[in-house]
Amino acid sequence: LLSSVHAAREDSYDVALFFIAGNSPLCLVTRMAGIPTVINVDGSDSDRRKWNRLAKSYLRGAERLSPRLATRAITDSHAVASIYKQRYGRKIDVVPYGAEVPEEHDIGVLDRLGLEAGRYVLFVGRLEPENNPHLLVEAWSQIPTERTRGMKLVVVGGAPYASEYINRVRRAADPRVVFPGYVFGPGYWELQRGAYLFCAPTEVGGTHPVILESLAAGNCVLVNDYKPNAETVGDAGVYFSGTEGVPDLVRQLERLLADPDLVASYREKALHRAELYSWDAVAAAYEQLLLEVSDAAGYGPLPMERLEELERVTTPANFRVVAPAAADS
Template identity: 25%
Template sequence: MIQKKIAIIGTVGLPAKYGGFETLTEYLTKHLTDSFDVTVYCSSFFYPKKLKSHNNAQLKYIPLNANGVQSILYDIISIFNALFYADVLLILGVSGCVVLPFIKLISNKVIIVNIDGLEWKRAKWGKAAKIFLKFSERVAVTYADRVVSDNKVIQDYVKYVYNINSELIAYGADHTKKEALSSGVVSEYPFLAKKYAFKVCRIEPENNIYLILHSFSEHPSLDIVVIGNWNNSNYGKEMKLKFNNFENIHLLDPIYDQNILNQIRSNCYFYVHGHSAGGTNPSLVEAMYLELPIITYGINYNLETTANKAKYFNNKNELLKIVSNIKQEELNEIAKDMKNVANNVYTWKVVSAGYANLFLLNSK
């Protein structure tokens, strides 16, 4: 039987190093390359050493940055290149989807778009970028053969705004595993010997960094460890300058060693999640799979992801009240609930099966 040819477009590339879409692509290729002929587009900007394949998927390199303004052209070139051989184009994100009306005129290839939350709502974008991304979202949803939403809230939004039924497929988290703290890691980060809350994320206003750090600056009896890209923006530098001198606040640069990251995550008192935009966040579902107690910003995406079984805050006073009053027994119960939800919903077997079913469908 001839395998369908799948092109995955819109990520930085493989091997995965950078973000949620890259991790998704990593595990889709691990699970699906026995059944499909998969090609993944990669940015030469991030991969000076170019591999021919990874996880039995072929890799193609585009000499552009996969992030920022260049990502539009990066995606568009990838889309046009894929038309020459692929049966199905899986496009992750909407920035390059402005060309889909033309693509549908000249091709009958199946187009699947994961719209990646409501990207145009993110605070980091200026007015022009938001207008462009909202337009790209509309074009993507209108001209794709299938639309993927990673969260029920996003799925409901697509139905309400565009009257289109999208497929609900989230992210997997079972690639993470609990790790005991090693003496070497504690030696490098001595504050881990104490009780600490934990957060890992991009340092952006919409992730409520200020709200969280401000709360812990007023609760010196509990430490917090936050890992993020502090030096990549003026906002990050401002937050680091403002809060780095508090004895109970520990702001770490990105840690790419998965073993060390898992050690620090696995042994926290609870996980704080501040995201207020997007859909299902990979770092949140990973924390759930690690059976961590979750205290999260109470936006609808996060309530949906955690099945309304975590602890929620919407301002500094609410977070302070939770941190000051929560008991170990309650944290233990939340942790069990998070693990049960993750086991049922957020596994790569479930996610990969969802995408495989879409790949086998014909165009609408």
């Protein structure tokens, strides 16, 4: 809010760019100041199970109104754009996320965690229900040690608001599972490069950067068949049925664990797939979008037919929406 008000008062910005649909009411601040405004809604945040009823209601309202309150609304996934079209009747544009692997720096993370390169399956993400680390831990516990060939499962991440859930996941894990907590920077990339395969059981959101980063690191990627995941991975990875859950995840893990040649073939495919998501291409797409928006003329009055609903559903308690006067055409 403070940044939005500052931008509006400065009156020296060509365009404003917001991220996350929940911030869409703030687009009013910059648009009322005459600043063309773009919002990247990210994924379908209202579908996350961590939100209570009030938060979900706010986010649904914010998602529904994002294309109205901004000059242009975008997302990083065509699957999410399709959700907006079906759920809210609004077309939004797509600019994908990017991923590039930094230069290699071995800082000894594998040694500290007691891991060997090529001898572990990797999960990275927030440890919360919609990312489904519990499914992976449960599936791993059902695979006999002889079929895992002595490999470990490494579950990287945390979530300060989900301690009860994390404790349940830890209690369900057997001794073959390692929980190092958060790992960032060079240590994270060392884990990515050294994994036998990467597994993303997540079922909510748009493009997940960690999946793109796994592709860019040349990993064999096993993902939930949730549509945005499939859009990201294409034919460069392996899928398990999110509907079936653990049984199919066990089958796919066992198939990959038993076939190193198949894993190697997917590593090659992953590297080729990642080339489609270079940051140079993403930056060029953003540059083109922002130039188009900033060069637009005659923005007209804001579409405020549903102001009462906006005030009731999407307005934070400390931010009162004032209907703007109609702009000159």
